[in-house]
Every structure is written in structure tokens, then in C-alpha cells.
Amino acid sequence: MSDLPPMKATDKARRMLSALKGENTHETTPVWAMRQAGRYLPEYMSYTAGTDFFHNCQTPERAAEITLQPARLDIDAAILFSDILIIPQALGMVVKMHPGKGPQFDAPLLEVGNVEPLIAPLLVKYGAEKVAASQTLTHDREKQLGKDAVESLAYTREALRLIRQRLDGSMPLIGFTGAPFTLMCYMVEGVSKANYSGARRWFYDCPDVARKLLALITNACIELLLMQIESGAQIIQVFESHGGELTPQVFEEFERPCLELIATTLKKLHPEVPVTLFARNCLHSLEKCFASPYDAISIDCTVSMTDACVLAKRYGKAVQGNLDPCIFYGGPEVIKAHTTAMLKEAAAVLGTTPSGAPKSFVANLGWGMMPSHKPEQLQAFIDAVHDFTK
Numbered sequence: 195m196s197d198l199p200p201m202k203a204t205d206k207a208r209r210m211l212s213a214l215k216g217e218n219t220h221e222t223t224p225v226w227a228m229r230q231a232g233r234y235l236p237e238y239m240s241y242t243a244g245t246d247f248f249h250n251c252q253t254p255e256r257a258a259e260i261t262l263q264p265a266r267l268d269i270d271a272a273i274l275f276s277d278i279l280i281i282p283q284a285l286g287m288v289v290k291m292h293p294g295k296g297p298q299f300d301a302p303l304l305e306v307g308n309v310e311p312l313i314a315p316l317l318v319k320y321g322a323e324k325v326a327a328s329q330t331l332t333h334d335r336e337k338q339l340g341k342d343a344v345e346s347l348a349y350t351r352e353a354l355r356l357i358r359q360r361l362d363g364s365m366p367l368i369g370f371t372g373a374p375f376t377l378m379c380y381m382v383e384g385v386s387k388a389n390y391s392g393a394r395r396w397f398y399d400c401p402d403v404a405r406k407l408l409a410l411i412t413n414a415c416i417e418l419l420l421m422q423i424e425s426g427a428q429i430i431q432v433f434e435s436h437g438g439e440l441t442p443q444v445f446e447e448f449e450r451p452c453l454e455l456i457a458t459t460l461k462k463l464h465p466e467v468p469v470t471l472f473a474r475n476c477l478h479s480l481e482k483c484f485a486s487p488y489d490a491i492s493i494d495c496t497v498s499m500t501d502a503c504v505l506a507k508r509y510g511k512a513v514q515g516n517l518d519p520c521i522f523y524g525g526p527e528v529i530k531a532h533t534t535a536m537l538k539e540a541a542a543v544l545g546t547t548p549s550g551a552p553k554s555f556v557a558n559l560g561w562g563m564m565p566s567h568k569p570e571q572l573q574a575f576i577d578a579v580h581d582f583t584k
């Protein structure tokens with residue numbers, strides 16, 4: 195990693211890390227957008243036309259090119275172009291991305307309690323001991339199979355190195371994973387679903403199997419994130435996109451321990467790397483998220499900014515979020531008004547840096563960019579964030 199370019203000393207290069215780490219030495223509020231590399235960008239559409247989605251993730255040169263496309267919009271962080279579904283792939287599942295239809299698994303787990311189709315090949319490949327160890331919620335790099343399993347994702351290493359070289363320290367690079375329950379949803383159902391009841395019933399029907407599956411996924415997530423950090427990722431985000439489907443009890447009993455193990459393991463090995471949790475629709479457990487070992491909580495648009503900032507202050511955490519992506523359809527004036535209001539609301543609770551930026555705050559959307567968005571709309575949001583302290 196030492197041969198990668200160091201971060202420049204400019205405010206732009208440092209503002210995101212300054213906010214996430216609570217240093218608050220930055221002059222301008224950092225901003226980026228989830229799914230900032232994607233279908234709303236004409237250059238993404240032309241570059242990926244006729245190509246397979248996962249081929250682009252797996253080809254470092256192509257992943258690097260796509261990752262850097264949104265840089266022309268003056269974002270303050272790049273996020274690796276990849277997908278959360280590479281973890282199920284590392285565990286041996288076949289997933290394709292169908293344009294317009296989303297992800298499709300060849301052989302989803304489907305049957306309640308049926309993890310055999312997943313486990314059997316792993317036993318052959320890695321041995322019974324490693325597989326058994328990986329099904330308990332602990333992390334041991336040598337005894338568990340996460341490290342071996344994510345070796346098939348080694349293309350990630352080269353992509354991150356290329357991106358860091360090309361960024362040349364101008365802004366930080368974010369690595370990511372899906373959260374264990376969010377990944378379990380896709381692994382069980384095999385496609386995007388409305389409420390993932392097919393996965394959620396496992397918590398009642400076969401809780402022990404659910405626990406084992408989540409432990410296995412957690413181990414793979416940890417090893418992928420370690421691989422990302424060790425190859426140049428400077429910030430990590432965990433996407434809990436479907437955590438809102440869980441009851442507070444199930445979240446507490448099954449998922450929170452997994453999320454905690456991910457953050458504590460990363461913090462132990464790489465304390466300098468901030469770890470963010472995107473807790474979408476997780477109002478049921480918002481305080482628990484802020485009390486967890488994550489450095490920042492990324493909130494969706496259903497969360498009151500004031501409430502989130504009060505919790506962030508209480509637990510010494512940073513907040514990321516949460517402009518409604520639909521506000522983009524209102525035009526530049528509307529985008530500016532809502533963005534300014536959001537920053538003022540955050541600043542009123544969190545306080546400000548000497549230049550007036552809300553402390554420990556990263557501006558983002560409440561969810562991802564949508565294919566019908568226009569780059570100019572994201573640009574208007576970014577400009578409104580940056581102009582706040584001018």
C-alpha cells in the first residue's frame with residue numbers, strides 16, 4: 195500500500211476524512227452520492243453499452259474507469275464500482291445482473307432452512323473444519339474460510355490500486371460491502387423482492403440455520419473489507435439496504451451482532467479507516483446504530499436530521515445523508531433550498547467548523563441516484579453543499 199499516492203494537503207482531499215473522524219478541520223462540507231457511478235451518467239451508458247455488469251466489476255481497468263466518471267461533478271469521494279452481490283458469488287452462488295430486471299440468482303436458497311446447496315461445495319473446497327468455524331459469529335483469519343473464499347474477488351485489489359493511482363490523492367476512495375442480512379435477502383430469494391418475507395421467515399422457522407448463514411456471510415464481508423483496505427480503500431461503507439424489513443427484536447438478536455463484529459474487527463486491524471453504516475429504513479433501531487462501533491451512520495430520507503444529529507452528538511459519531519433523491523426533480527432552486535435547509539438543520543445541532551460547515555457531517559442522498567436523474571441535478575446538489583460555506 196505504501197507505493198500508493200498519499201493524500202494531498204488540500205481541503206478537498208481531506209474534508210471527508212476530517213468530518214468522519216470528527217477532526218473538523220475542514221472548510222467545506224464533503225459531499226458524494228450513493229450510486230454516483232451509474233445509469234444516470236451518459237458516459238456510463240455509452241461505456242457499458244452491450245457489456246455485462248459483473249464483467250465490468252471484475253475487470254479492474256473498466257471498474258476504475260467507471261469509478262472515476264462522476265469525478266467531473268466535483269464529488270469529494272470516489273466509491274469503488276462493484277456490487278454487494280460479489281459476496282454471494284465468492285460463496286459459490288451464480289448471480290447475473292439482467293438489465294431492467296436486476297439481480298437473478300441461478301439457484302437461490304429459497305427453501306426454508308435449506309443451506310445445503312450453498313454449504314456442500316464449500317465443504318469440498320475448504321474442508322469441514324473451516325466451514326464449521328465460519329458458521330459461528332467470531333472472526334479468525336486463519337481458522338475461518340472468509341479469506342480463502344474472497345480470494346476469488348482478487349480483481350478488487352487491482353481495481354482499487356488503479357483508482358488510487360489515478361486519483362493521486364485528490365479525494366479518498368470508499369470500499370464497501372452489503373450488510374449480512376441484506377445479502378441474505380438476495381441469497382434466499384434470488385431476486386429483488388418487496389419485503390423479503392421469504393428470508394425473514396427463517397428467523398422463526400429455522401433460527402439456528404439463519405444464524406449460521408449470517409455468520410458465514412459476516413466472515414466473507416470482513417475479509418472482503420480487509421482486502422479492500424489493504425489494497426487502498428480509505429473509508430468503508432456497509433450497506434444495510436433491507437434492514438428496515440426486520441423487527442427491532444430480530445435486528446437486535448440476529449443482525450446487530452454481525453454488524454458489530456464487522457466494525458470491531460476492522461477497527462482493531464485498521465483503526466485509521468472510518469467505517470460508515472447505511473442503515474436504510476432502520477428507524478426501529480436508530481439509536482442502537484448510533485451506539486454501535488461505526489464512526490458514522492448514513493441516514494435515509496425518512497429520518498429527521500435533528501433526531502439523527504442529537505444521537506450522533508450523544509454517541510460521538512458523524513452523520514451522513516439524507517436529501518430525498520426526488521428533490522432533484524424540482525429543479526436547481528428547489529435543490530438549493532432543500533440542501534441549504536438540511537445543512538442548517540445539521541449545523542444547529544452538531545455545531546460548525548470555523549468556516550461554518552456542520553461538524554462531523556457528510557452530505558449525501560437518503561438513497562441512491564436513479565437512472566432518470568440528470569448529472570446536472572447532482573451537480574446542483576454538490577454546488578449547493580459546497581456554496582454553503584462560501
Ligand code: 1CP
Nearest residue numbers: 228229230231232273274275276277278296386433435562
Ligand atoms: O457509485 C456507486 O455507488 C457504484 C457502486 C455500487 C454500489 C455501492 C453499485 C453499482 N451497487 C452498489 C450497492 C448495491 N447493490 C446495493 C446497496 C445500495 C442500495 O441500497 O442501493 C444494493 C441493494 C445492490 C444490489 C443491486 N445492484 C440491485 C438490486 C437493487 C434492489 O432494489 O434490490 C441492482 C439493480 C444492482 C445493479 C447495479 N449496481 C451498481 C449499478 C450502477 C447498478 C445498475 C446496473 C446497470 O444496469 O448498469
